[in-house]
Amino acid sequence: MRPASLDGARPPPFDFARAPILVFWETTRACGLSCLHCRASAISEPLPGELTSEEGHGVIDQVAEFGMPLPLIVFTGGDPLRRPDLFELLAHSRDRGIRTAVSPAVTELLTADCLRRLRDAGVMSISLSLDGAVAATHDGIRRAMGTYDRTVEAVRTALDLGLKLQINTAVMRPNVEELPRIFHHLRSWGVPTWEVFFLVRVGRATHELDLRPDEYESVANFLYDASRYGLVVRTVEAPFVRRVLHQRDGFPCWNAPLYRGLSSELVAREGPPTGPSTLGRRGTLDGDGIIFVSHDGTVQPGGLLPVPLGNIRTDSLPALYRTHELLRRIRARNLSGPCGTTCPDRTVCGGSRARAYAHSSDPLASDPACLWAVLGPPSPTR
């Protein structure tokens, strides 16, 4: 999740070679849900080797060592509510002057009292997942009946409490056609931020759930349209949306059946767009503005890019982030294939490093979900 005030654009004070803007900490892999596409293949009980409370304090202290401006820590999982010391860790972050965000799973642990405690702990924002416009789709993906109703209730409670709320949606085969209805829910509930994850085949995510590059192109163009209604729209593992944003400035619109269906339903529900796109023109990549600490302290470029760079138990997080050769190459866009050579938008995009790795075991290869990486960019006369 990216907090609501970080709209995907690179804020001027942040030099991504010096420090990430976001540190994702997978506090545990324990979770009461068992989602179809779970990156972490989360299970009901914590895995052996999980960082202790004392080591967790050490993670926070290492984040503080990046210096000002400090990154924000996203407490993720699994379900971070399964950490008995979560509120103690949030308090320690606050004491160190570090802003926090929390991504809880929607289970019976996420009560109104819990949401109030998160607000009172000074959490800057929370994210909740909504993967379907109706209970059958969402509960089918989350593999837990009643999760949709519980999510709607949690959304309303969080907004009533004044928490900054972001809704996350993982787009995949079972829900792609529900995107306009999900967006409509968010607008009618008053949710300010929608973050849409493009699938990466890691953990439990299989190719049956995945979309084709032309379908991702349709989703990216739909998200451009959806971002013109005031609600902040962001994407994860889809940096080529920035290319679509540039493209839509000067090229004719994408015109595939999936896009036409999504777009016409959007306009039918919402009316004409109300303003300019809220999509960011520059943003992060795994290892470029983002770093991930797993449940056992392994440091990775991102949660969906499981290349071990070192371990928080033995290595310095700032040193790993600043000097690791893989991260330096990602930040320099020293990549192979169209994402590193021929694509005119490679500096603002760079392709999903996680998807490249999942597809080819090479985190520096081109992004196989991007139509331009697959077909090449269109010639000016095309």
Ligand code: SF4
């Ligand atoms: S080819 Fe690579 S760099 Fe270019 S838009 Fe596609 S994913 Fe981005």
